[in-house]
Amino acid sequence: KNEVEQSPQNLTAQEGEFITINCSYSVGISALHWLQQHPGGGIVSLFMLSSGKKKHGRLIATINIQEKHSSLHITASHPRDSAVYICAVGEGNTPLVFGKGTRLSVIA
Amino acid sequence: NAGVTQTPKFRVLKTGQSMTLLCAQDMNHEYMYWYRQDPGMGLRLIHYSVGEGTTAKGEVPDGYNVSRLKKQNFLLGLESAAPSQTSVYFCASSYFGTPDTQYFGPGTRLTVL
Numbered sequence: 001k002n003e004v005e006q007s008p009q010n011l012t013a014q015e016g017e018f019i020t021i022n023c024s025y026s027v028g029i030s031a032l033h034w035l036q037q038h039p040g041g042g043i044v045s046l047f048m049l050s051s052g053k054k055k056h057g058r059l060i061a062t063i064n065i066q067e068k069h070s071s072l073h074i075t076a077s078h079p080r081d082s083a084v085y086i087c088a089v090g091e092g093n094t095p096l097v098f099g100k101g102t103r104l105s106v107i108a
Numbered sequence: 109n110a111g112v113t114q115t116p117k118f119r120v121l122k123t124g125q126s127m128t129l130l131c132a133q134d135m136n137h138e139y140m141y142w143y144r145q146d147p148g149m150g151l152r153l154i155h156y157s158v159g160e161g162t163t164a165k166g167e168v169p170d171g172y173n174v175s176r177l178k179k180q181n182f183l184l185g186l187e188s189a190a191p192s193q194t195s196v197y198f199c200a201s202s203y204f205g206t207p208d209t210q211y212f213g214p215g216t217r218l219t220v221l
Binding site for chain 2: 086095099
């Protein structure tokens with residue numbers, strides 16, 4: 001079974017800061033997902049990656065397949081970015097394995 | 109489109125009682141999943157389905173049963189609830205499996221006393 005580690009577990013940032021959240025996994029994968037869980041509990045998918053880099057607005061996700069590592073970057077952070085960010089990985093068509101999440105608080 | 113809906117949103121049970129959680133999706137997705145989320149732990153897969161009439165065990169299936177009689181619905185049953193099943197339950201669906209975006213329901217907060 002794949003082991004997924006996220007760092008940091010908790011992160012507090014000032015509004016406008018550049019934020020990086022890391023995800024490492026132990027076994028080769030076919031897909032890596034980044035999800036966001038809002039303070040109210042809802043979970044939405046942000047990105048799905050199998051290689052390279054994806055960008056959506058102020059969010060950028062990268063993956064290094066050789067190093068088994070992915071990063072989620074948030075540029076010009078805003079209090080509305082406060083949430084738990086979750087990394088999940090999958091091999092072939094086996095079900096996803098989830099990290100424990102990184103809790104981000106952005107202070108105005 | 110309503111997306112993925114879950115019923116109920118909250119429930120309190122006594123130990124030994126039974127209940128069924130309903131997940132419904134209107135996106136014609138083949139794959140459906142039931143997860144539980146506990147403090148300090150990542151989402152853990154209970155059971156999943158790769159199509160109508162199919163089910164499979166996930167990481168933590170004990171104490172739960174599921175059925176997928178219709179493509180749009182995935183039911184999670186607790187036959188005899190235990191305090192260890194106090195959790196937040198999320199349903200999700202996707203058209204394909206792992207290499208596809210999963211859409212999550214709003215969650216059901218279950219407390220077993």
